[in-house]
Amino acid sequence: MSLQMNQSLSVDCAVFGFDGKVLKVLLIERRYWKPDGRLDRLKLPGAMILENETLPEAAYRVLKEATGLENVYLRQLEIFSDPQRVSGEELAWINRYHGIRTERVVTVSYYALVKLDPHTVAFTTAAGAQWVEVESIQHLAMDHKQILAAALSSLCREMLQSPVAFELLPRKFTIRQLQDLYAAVLGIEIDNRNFRKKILSSGFLTPTREKEHGVAHKPAQYYTFNRSAYKRAVREKLRLGFINNWKY
C-alpha cells in the first residue's frame, strides 16, 4: 500500500483526435493483462489520484504522461460510482497493478481533445499508446467502454453547441475538413453547400490567404477560427434564456 495514493478515487480520460477521416481515441495496453483473454487488453489512460493532488491535477498528469501535452482541452464528465463498476478479476488487477487493497474505485471521467500533429502522434506511439478508430471499438477494460460512450455523447453535444471542433483541427483548416469532422463525430452525412453557407454566415471563420497545394482537385482556401467573434456572439446569446430581457 502506497501512502501517496488514494485507494478509492481514480481519473480516466477519453482523449480524442481526428486524423482527417475518422475520430480516434487514445488507448493504452494494460500491464499484467492475462494473455488468456479473460481481461480486455486495452484501456483509457487513467490513474489513481495521489493524496496531494486535486482531481483536475490528476487528470492533467495522466494527459501529460499519455500525450506529452500540457495545455489540452479537458472537460470533466460524469462520476462513475457504481460499487460494482470494477469487481472480480478487474478489481484484482487494479489491486495487483497498484499494490493496493481496495474494494471499490470511484472514477471521475474526463474527455480531452488534441490535434493529431506529427509530434503528438510520435510521442504517444513511442509511449506505447495507440490511436484507435472510435467506431471500431467493441470492448475495453473494466467499464471503459461505458466511459468512452459518455465521452462521445458529450463530445457530440458540445460540438453542436460550442466551437470545440477547432480543438481537433489544425489552426488552419479547410471548410471541407471541418465538415468531415462534424460528419465523423456525429455519424451523419452533411450537405456540402448548406454546411458551407451556414458556417460562413456565422462569421466565426476568418479566411487566410493560403490555399491547399499539391491536391488533385481545385485547391481549397484555409480558414482560421475567429474566437473573438464567437465570444461576442456568446455574450449576445447569454442574454437569452428561460426568462429574459426584463428590465432590472
Next chain:
Amino acid sequence: MSLQMNQSLSVDCAVFGFDGKVLKVLLIERRYWKPDGRLDRLKLPGAMILENETLPEAAYRVLKEATGLENVYLRQLEIFSDPQRVSGEELAWINRYHGIRTERVVTVSYYALVKLDPHTVAFTTAAGAQWVEVESIQHLAMDHKQILAAALSSLCREMLQSPVAFELLPRKFTIRQLQDLYAAVLGIEIDNRNFRKKILSSGFLTPTREKEHGVAHKPAQYYTFNRSAYKRAVREKLRLGFINNWKY
C-alpha cells in the same frame, strides 16, 4: 474504522427553500463541536459515502435524513478535491466523528430545491436542522461556505436558463410570488409590469380559477407551471446551437 464507510469520499448538499420573502438553506449543527468556538458550529447536511452505494444514492440518503423527502430536485455540482480542504482540527473532527482515520476527504457537492411546506419545515425542525437566510451566513464548517457559494451561483444560472424556480414554489402560485423568488435569488429588483408581461407571454404559466383570499390588496390569481408547454419550447430551442439548421 468502519468497513462500510469509504474514507475518502463524501457528499454535501446545499438544500434551498424559499419562504416567500428570502432564500434559505438547510443547516445542521455538528456534533462534537468545540464550544470554545474554534470550529464553526453549522454545516451543510452531508455524509461519507458507504461502500455499497453510488454517489447519487449517498446524496439522496442525506436528503432523506435531513428533510424526510424522497423525490427532491437534486443536481450535482463541483467536486471539491483540494487536498487541504479539510485539515487540522476540521480533519480531526471528521476522523473523531466518523471513527475513521483519513488524511483527506474529497467531497462531491449537490444542490437540492424543496418546497417549504409546513410538513417539511416541521420534519427538519424536529430533526434539529434549521433554515437560515442565505444572505446572513458568514461562516460555515470546513469549506461549506465555499460549497454554498458554488450552489448559489449554480442556482442563479439555472433559474435564468430553466424553470427550476417552480421547484421552490407551491404548485399554485401568484406571479408576484414568482417575481419575489427571482428577486431574492438573483439579488436584484425586478420591474413588476415587465416581469408580468414577459412571463405571461412565455406561455409557460396556466391560470387557475383560484385567487388569493384574505389579503388586504386586490387578490391575485394563482397560476401553475405548464411543464409540457415548456418541454415543447425546449425541443424547439435545441435545434439552435453553434451550427444549426443544416440539412443532414
